[in-house]
Amino acid sequence: MVKADLIIYNIGELVYFTEPVRKINDGNTKILHDYGIAIKDGKILEIGNSEYIKTKYESQNIINAEGNLVTSGLIDMHTHALFAGSREDELYKKLLGISYAQILKEGGGIYKTVKSTRDASFESLKNRLDKVLMNSLSNGTTTIEIKSGYGLDLENEIKMLKVINNLKDKYDIVPTLLAHVIPKEFNEEEYIDYFINKIIPEVSRLNLAKYVDVFCDENVFNMQQTRKIFNQSIKYGFRLRLHADQLKYIGCSKLINEFLIDSIDHLENCPEENLEEISKTNTVIGLLPASTISMLSDNKPRIKPIKGKALFALGSDFSANSPMISMQTAIDLAIYYLNFTPIEALAFSTINSAYSLRLENKGTIREGYDANLLIWDLENINQLGYYWGYNRIKKIVYRGNVINGSL
Ligand SMILES: [Zn+2]
Structure with missing residues (x-):
């Protein structure tokens, strides 16, 4: 028999995708029954019929999946998971109908979070992020993108990115440098120069981020400023x-x-028409339903005409404004709020999320890929979404090791 570090057998339904998904079809989607998986050195060694895997491999660690659903781990492609302080008072104000502009005027909003994040020590930020990421992992997120953007100045953006990078041994993290807002101590053009000539080169020199992201919107960064930041980012x-x-x-x-x-x-x-244009490219559209809901807005992206055509991915958009960390909830909202099917929501949270972050060896179940797997307390993919609003994961296999879920 061949030695494996872990064997999972008696998988009732194994669901994964062979390539990024625009429309679910037999060519890109695998739904297999009575399967098993052998794992070694944190990687998937072989996938096969349950009996075949049990006969071929031996291991000290054997999991009977008891006929349940197994999928690859979830990938959260958009978060602002690191910040200090909290803003629950603003939820109360929002519910009373007070506008974000008024909240900002009263000293709340993003600048409040910037102040508390600047005041926080490296250690306290690290402890906070560790707690958030443990919560995220126990809800099935095995890879997470995390943006800076609550420091704004060089010292504090570097501090944030160092904290994020410091936890990479423990969690699979994709760090992003975010041009979030213009800090109060700068005028607009000064800050663009500063971001381009100070922050981008230093983040590159210290190798602290894979991505640069810009908040391009009214009263934030305009198109011309975004172009300047992007051109410099590409250079670096x-x-x-x-x-x-x-x-x-x-x-x-x-x-x-x-x-x-x-x-x-x-x-x-x-x-x-712009959505239609994007749907023809390989740019992934990141859907963040919890973020829309947390604005107490019903202004959903108008994606109906491009369903089945675009590459969509799902993110939690965990932030100081809306600290919702569970990708299972993002899936629930994709189903009930954006009306995707459970299998689409799964594709958008696994293979498409991985593609949006251009990750290799993650987001699907394939020999040689990272052994990040979820054993659900569900019998099949259609039960994902039918049962909703709670942690439905029994066991998480993360980097080849077993972590118990909520049960
Ligand atoms: Zn965001």
């Missing part, structure tokens, strides 16, 4: 992501015609 070897058309349409989603952008996220105010 960063890949690009974009927050676009979230608050108001000022043309930001048009930037996909000028730059190679891996992921363009939000798009709540994106015109249908």
